[in-house]
Amino acid sequence: MKHINTITIFLIAGAVLFTCMLMFNPAVLGIAAKDTLYESTLFDKDEITTVNITISDENWADMLENPLEEEFHICDITVNGETYDSVGIRTKGMTSLSSVARSDSDRYSFKIKADEYVSGQSFDGLDEFVLNNLYQDATYMKEYLSYEMMDHIGVDTPLYSYAAVYINGEYFGLYLMVEALEEDFLDRVYGADYGELYKPESTSGEMGDRTTGEEGDRMQEMPGGNMTQMDFGNRTMPDVNITEMTGQMEQMGGGGGGFGGMSASGGGADLVYTDDDLDSYTQIFDNAVTDVKKSDEKRVVTALKSLNEGTDLETYADVDEVLRYFAANTALVNLDSYVSSMKHNYYLYEKDGRISILPWDFNLAFGAYGTSGASDAVNFPIDTPVASGVSLEDRPLIGVLLENEEYTELYHAYLKKIATEFYGDSFDERIAAIDALIGNYVASDPTAFYTYDEYKTAIVTLAEYGDLRAESILGQLNDTIPSTEEGQSENADLLVDVSGLNFSAMGSMGGGMGGGAGPMGTPSAEQVFEGNLRQGDDQDFENMTIPEGMTLPEGFATFM
Numbered sequence: 001m002k003h004i005n006t007i008t009i010f011l012i013a014g015a016v017l018f019t020c021m022l023m024f025n026p027a028v029l030g031i032a033a034k035d036t037l038y039e040s041t042l043f044d045k046d047e048i049t050t051v052n053i054t055i056s057d058e059n060w061a062d063m064l065e066n067p068l069e070e071e072f073h074i075c076d077i078t079v080n081g082e083t084y085d086s087v088g089i090r091t092k093g094m095t096s097l098s099s100v101a102r103s104d105s106d107r108y109s110f111k112i113k114a115d116e117y118v119s120g121q122s123f124d125g126l127d128e129f130v131l132n133n134l135y136q137d138a139t140y141m142k143e144y145l146s147y148e149m150m151d152h153i154g155v156d157t158p159l160y161s162y163a164a165v166y167i168n169g170e171y172f173g174l175y176l177m178v179e180a181l182e183e184d185f186l187d188r189v190y191g192a193d194y195g196e197l198y199k200p201e202s203t204s205g206e207m208g209d210r211t212t213g214e215e216g217d218r219m220q221e222m223p224g225g226n227m228t229q230m231d232f233g234n235r236t237m238p239d240v241n242i243t244e245m246t247g248q249m250e251q252m253g254g255g256g257g258g259f260g261g262m263s264a265s266g267g268g269a270d271l272v273y274t275d276d277d278l279d280s281y282t283q284i285f286d287n288a289v290t291d292v293k294k295s296d297e298k299r300v301v302t303a304l305k306s307l308n309e310g311t312d313l314e315t316y317a318d319v320d321e322v323l324r325y326f327a328a329n330t331a332l333v334n335l336d337s338y339v340s341s342m343k344h345n346y347y348l349y350e351k352d353g354r355i356s357i358l359p360w361d362f363n364l365a366f367g368a369y370g371t372s373g374a375s376d377a378v379n380f381p382i383d384t385p386v387a388s389g390v391s392l393e394d395r396p397l398i399g400v401l402l403e404n405e406e407y408t409e410l411y412h413a414y415l416k417k418i419a420t421e422f423y424g425d426s427f428d429e430r431i432a433a434i435d436a437l438i439g440n441y442v443a444s445d446p447t448a449f450y451t452y453d454e455y456k457t458a459i460v461t462l463a464e465y466g467d468l469r470a471e472s473i474l475g476q477l478n479d480t481i482p483s484t485e486e487g488q489s490e491n492a493d494l495l496v497d498v499s500g501l502n503f504s505a506m507g508s509m510g511g512g513m514g515g516g517a518g519p520m521g522t523p524s525a526e527q528v529f530e531g532n533l534r535q536g537d538d539q540d541f542e543n544m545t546i547p548e549g550m551t552l553p554e555g556f557a558t559f560m
Contacts, residue, residue, distance in 0.1 A: 036188050038124040042079060042177070043159035045144075048441060049177055051131065052078040052166040053089060060167065067091040067101045067108055072116050079123060088116025096135040096363070107173055107447040109133045111180075126184050131165060131175040137363055138450040138458035138507040140442055141434055143176050146332050146362030148430075152422050153324045153414055156189050157359055162438055173447040174438060181347050181360060182289060195351025196296045197289040199360070200269035202343040269343035271397045273308035276301060284348065299353040307355075308396050310403065317397075318356035323407060325357050326398045327414035330385040331423075331473060333377050334362055335370030339395055340387035357397060366465060366506060374503035378468045379495045382415055382476045383408075383483040415473055423470035428463045435459055454505070461505040472496045 042049060055075035063073050072088035091097060091108040100108055113128040114121045123129070134140050143160075150157045163177035179185055186194035266274065268281030278285060278297050281304075285297050303316040313319055329337060337345045338357070347358035367377025370387040383402065386392060392399030401407045443452045450458070472495070475481035481495060482488045488495060 036125050036184075038122075038126040038179075038184075039159055039188070041082070041124045042126065042129070043161045043179065045148075045159075045161045046437070047161070048174075048437065049161050049163040050078075050080055050166070051163045051175075051177065052169065053172075054078070054168055055089065063089070063091060064106050064108075067097060070097075072113065074117055077112060082124075084114060084121065084123060086117040087121075088113040092130060093133075093135075096133070100133070100135065105447060105449070107133050107135075107449065109135070109175075122184075126179065127182060128180040128184075130178050130180060131163060132178060132363070133173070133449075134176060135363060135449060136368060136507050138454050138505065139462045140174065140438060140455060141431065141459065141462060142365050142368070142507070143178075143362040144434065145430070146328075146334065146365045147178075147359065149332060149418060149422050150325070150328045150359045153328050153418060155321065155325050155328060155359060158185055162441070164441055171444065171446060173445045174441040181358065186290070190351070195290075195349060196292050196300075197358075198284050198292075198300075198348040198350075199287045199289055200271075200284045200344065200346070200348055201287050202267060202269040202283055202341075268304075269338075270394060271304055271307065271338075271348075272394070273301070273304040273396075276305075283343075289347070296350070300348070300350050300355065303350065303353055303355045304396075307400055310400050313401070313404075316354055317401075318354055319401060319407060320410070321356045322397060323401060323411045324414050325359065326385060326401075327411055327418060328359075330380065330382050331415060331418045331469065332362065332365040333367040333371065333380045333469070334365040335367075335387045336361070336364040338397065339385060339390065340370055341390060366462070367503070368507060374498040374501045375495060377503065378465065378498050378501070379472045379481065379488060381482065381484050381488055382412075382473060384485045388485070412477055416477055419470040419473040419477075423466045423473075427466040427470075431459055431463050431466075450507070457502070457505050458507065461502050464501055465503070465506065468496050468498060468501060 053075050054077070055073065059073040059075065063071075068091075070090050070092065072090045075087055075089050076083060076085050077087045077089075078084070088111075090111050092111040093100075093109045097108065100106075110131040111128060112131065114123050115127055132143060134143070137143070144162070147157045147160050158179040158181055160176060160178045163175045165172045165175050181197065181199070183194075186197060266272075266280075267283035268285070269283040274280045278294065278301065281297070281301065284300065285292070306312050306316040329339065336342060345361040347360055349356045349358055367374075367380065371377040371380065384392060385398065386395055392402060402411065442448065442455050448455075472481060475496065476483035482491050
């Protein structure tokens, strides 16, 4: 008995020691976030990273002539003086890629992969990063500031910094360099014992930005006519995979699916629980970033079931992290995301059966998509933070949480923190500081979508917008401004006055390329998809024709 008691004491002591290690030094067990070399060598966000791409004329020409193929080409890359040989480079993107391809510009976004040709090679520990071309953003700052806001409110974000990109020694343009959300990100943020990661896509999956490269032919095969026969006026186009979208259009005629197959629900990207069948969630599981097993997928479905039923929420969702994310997403009026019919541009992270949401792709933040103009963007309602035509019931990750008074109060607290700490005077100062950092690079940017004068006007407007958005958020929190879409429609006189705001100066759809129209009158990106409208806005649809057999995306018919 004495021997047994001694063993018991040792076991208890060991358990206490193990618990203390977890609490005070989790890195000992390899499960804590860790510092990485590339964080300092590649992503000093207060400096300009220099990226020189050395590529043969043949490979460069082939990539520019066939951008929609998104095939890797070999090159050498020098980052801040450190050279990496035999690196992979390819074009990337969705609608932005096809829009640039249809234009006279060669300013594509790029994916850079260190180990595409050399196994084990990395950029100081990072396998890949992306270079975003800042398409549709006259301010050059929307995505940068969006990630900064997410980070400010405590959401795990990818690393990012501005990059002066050179092609064979010649300045090509100022880009935003962003850490890819892959295993290296997970290891950096969560430690070696990280969970599983997915990138849900409602457009048949643009996993890793891959397309089939068939856009040119398939765009002519739409029911009722080709794209050149469609006049959508000044509609706003989100960044979607046109190749995959048109492929789904070909299957229409039997109902369902809508424009690009983006139906009101189903497939999993909306995180709506339907049943226990894993095949019901292909939009999630077909787009897994990590190497997942059936057991991993089952944990996600269990979490979705709990979420949709509103039970054991904190067991199956990182509620605090989710509320932080949506507070920032709402403050940013970032509707080309989970909260619109697109149901994309986010990552779903799962660890031990608990899900959370991670940010991605903000070139259409600050109301550039899903709103009808300045007032709509400035006064976007904080308590119905979904795009028009989408209900909170359609988006349970935020809808279910806002049914809980305690969670709503916490969400409001994070919104107040953003409005008072991020926007306002500090926002103006931050814009000025970024301008001081990048202004000269913008002025000399040879591939810019906008002129330097347009940039200067845009950043002034951005600062004004931030002040007005903060005023509206605080007014909604104080009940002096309606905080729901319905309330705002009924009490428009209570909204923040935006009559002096030149909203479109921040970046019109089409990326400053003369509307972005392609050859033979091909409509620009904003002329094709779900509108930037909300209920109650008057619009002229006399010139709109919808091809026979096409179903409009959810919410679109509201305005017809």
